[in-house]
Amino acid sequence: MAKSIMIQGTMSSAGKSLLVTALCRILKQDGYKVAPFKSQNMALNSFITEDGYEMGRAQVVQAEAAGIKPSVLMNPILLKPTTDVGSQVIVNGEVRGNMTASNYFKYKKELIPEIMHAYHTLEKEYDIIVIEGAGSPAEINLKSEDIVNMGMARMAKAPVLLVGDIDRGGVFAQLYGTIALLEEEERAMVKGMIINKFRGDVKILEPGLTMLSDRLNPIADIPFVGVVPYTKVDIEEEDSISERFLKKMAKKxxxxxxxxxxxxxxxxxxxxxxxxxxxxxxxxxxxxxxxxxxxxxxxxxxxxxxxxxxxxxxxxxxxxxxxxxxxxxxxxxxxxxxxxxxxxxxxxxxxxxxxxxxxxxxxxxxxxxxxxxxxxxxxxxxxxxxxxxxxxxxxxxxxxxxxxxxxxxxxxxxxxxxxxxxxxxxxxxxxxxxxxxxxxxxxxxxxxxxxxxxxxxxxxxxxxxxxxxxxxLDEIFEFSYKKHKEEQYDKLADAVRDALDMEKIYQIMEEGV
The missing domain is CATH 3.40.50.880 (Class I glutamine amidotransferase (GATase) domain)
Structure with a gap:
């Protein structure tokens, strides 16, 4: 059976998808057969697999980085927002219907058998599953019905790496607050912390890492496993919050x-x-x-x-x-x-x-x-x-x-x-x-x-x-999109490998929870 590691974030857009992509590439480079997994994804950007099923594009990108074909097993639930309070619910690549947020909240636990069937199927085929969470695990009003963050980690018995986004500011509060709001059982599943999107001299940041660890010690002993620099890579984004939408300058x-x-x-x-x-x-x-x-x-x-x-x-x-x-x-x-x-x-x-x-x-x-x-x-x-x-x-x-x-x-x-x-x-x-x-x-x-x-x-x-x-503009055509994507996956993997303590992460996967 496959080993697992799960990436959860302190908030949306903390960089979970990109870090999962990086880990898929790193583990592939290290000779492992690896697959991504996200139990429930909410996105308007989707993809159709060879067998005609619909899934989120983030897991398609992650599968590409892992060097495998995308499968709907990697994203068994896809929510495509139709209004501010409702979404089209897609299960195993097929439409189940449109639901309001409140109706889906009551319904989603019924989908656990389908989630676990998809996960266990992948578990039999791959050496390592890299799982992605969604939003934050500290949404205390939603915890009872959670199937994508700590709920998924518990079902998959997956150790968790918690990622904070320093680029937005307040990263120490993000990490401390998230861990403090977790239940004791959940905190025990968090095996490492990562600071993402860092710009500047990491030596200036290091005292803060020690201070945060000291403050967390009474409730949790969780080491930092890396500070990932802000890395410019040309890899598809899933969310509609995109820098691309801000480009307004016309060229030739x-x-x-x-x-x-x-x-x-x-x-x-x-x-x-x-x-x-x-x-x-x-x-x-x-x-x-x-x-x-x-x-x-x-x-x-x-x-x-x-x-x-x-x-x-x-x-x-x-x-x-x-x-x-x-x-x-x-x-x-x-x-x-x-x-x-x-x-x-x-x-x-x-x-x-x-x-x-x-x-x-x-x-x-x-x-x-x-x-x-x-x-x-x-x-x-x-x-x-x-x-x-x-x-x-x-x-x-x-x-x-x-x-x-x-x-x-x-x-x-x-x-x-x-x-x-x-x-x-x-x-x-x-x-x-x-x-x-x-x-x-x-x-x-x-x-x-x-x-x-x-x-x-x-x-x-x-x-x-x-x-x-x-x-x-003849020179602009000397370009291969497929080759370019492969180069960008390698560039991302190199940056993240240098920033993370991969030896510690392999140890975390080996020990599990």
Whole structure:
């Protein structure tokens, strides 16, 4: 059976996910077969596995760092917020339904057998399981129903490393307060403390480590196992609290991603950010849009609500003006649905009713009760319009959506009227494939998440934008996204290995709880 180690944090965004990623890489480098695990994750960024199940992207990144394929076993419960007080509940990769926070709080302990089945299955296949907690284990009002922090540590009999974030300030209070609020049995499971995101001279910090240990001694004898420096690595983030959203400076090639209120899977655009002289800016209001070369409408957890946001904010009109001025418009998943003629919700999936789209693609969308989840790969057929260079390019990615989109049979003819007679030709000329749809000019839509991760597709799109502006940027294409990710995992592992007492951590895993 696998040994285990668990990373818990004093708060959200303390760096748990990144430290789990680092440990997965370090343990892989040391010759172990290692897997990540998070019993319950809350995120709008998700992934579809090869067998068609949905899971959080953080565990996908961690699996990549461990050198293994992602499996829904690594994240048996995924919560995708739909409102401020409710989420879609996904168990073992499949939707169980939408629940309010209070209903889920009462229900979640019923999921323990499914959590433990997933954990025990991994336990039989791997040498070490690196478990990630969520938020803080010191939420005393939630402890009785906990299945992701100390509750999970207890079920897995996993020793815990507690991580505090010094970058936000108050790290000693974070660590002391968290440990003080734990029950005696829980404190006994905490085998080490880590200070994360440190900047400066660690020698100045060291007296504080001794003082905190002395103050904790009456209730717990917990050693520090490392001070991890603030490390700049280019690794996908899961949370919507992202520095990426703050970038506003336009470069030679300017790509604007509409920052929808319920934006999901914004990791789709990370590969576009790798290129010098290419800016990827997240835009939430008209004044920020400027004159981008490309506008992307991303995925969203609620297409209809976010389409209303586009309309009310004035961004819809701004996008239509940009399209008329020949900016490239590209919609993914919910963004693709918005580009169509009509969106209909007969089953109340997104509150019911219907709404007119941007009418940039002759597509109608009807929301269905069942979520479509699948990986997709292949080769584009004939692509028309601005991105005709994509013809014959290979693609791969994954689909997660509730709606089905249909190409409208009635099409415009020269006199501006509509005619069914021209429908067949219109579909042949402009539909391209079921994967990528176009208006035959500068508007494109797809359900495929991850489409920009393919080097050939990314190169072709940026190359087209460069050619349109008369900019020579050939040097930016000497780049491999897959190689880059591997280098970043190694860089993170090197920094964390140097900062942690790995000998002590191996001892903690060996001794268990």
């Amino acid at each position: 090639i300017d790509i604007a991603v509409i920052r929808l209120p319920r934006i999901s899977n914004y990791t789709d655009f990370h590969n576009l950010e790798r290129f010098p002289n290419v800016s990827v800016r997240y835009i939430a209001k008209v004044s920020e849009l400027l004159e981008p070369d490309m506008i992307i409408l991303p995925g969203t957890k609620n297409t209809i609500a976010d389409l209303k946001f586009l309309r009310e904010s004035g961004l819809e009109a701004a996008i239509l003006k940009a399209q008329a001025k020949e900016s490239l418009i590209f919609g993914i998943c919910g963004g693709y649905q918005m580009l169509g003629e009509m969106l209909r919700d007969p089953f109340g999936v997104e509150g019911g009713g219907e709404i007119k789209g941007l009418s940039l693609l002759p597509v109608d969308t009807v929301f269905s009760k069942e979520k479509i989840r699948k990986q997709n790969r292949g080769t584009f057929g004939e692509v028309t319009g601005m991105l005709s260079g994509l013809t014959g390019k290979t693609y791969q990615g994954y689909e997660i959506h509730m709606g089905e989109s249909t190409w409208i049979s009635k099409v415009p003819v020269n006199d501006g009227s509509f005619s069914d007679k021209a429908a067949k030709k219109y579909v042949e000329d402009r539909a391209i494939t079921s994967v990528l749809r176009s208006n035959g000019d500068n508007v494109y839509g797809t359900y495929l998440h991850g489409i920009f991760d393919e080097e050939g597709i990314c190169k072709e799109i940026i190359g087209t934008l460069c050619e349109k502006k008369g900019i020579a």
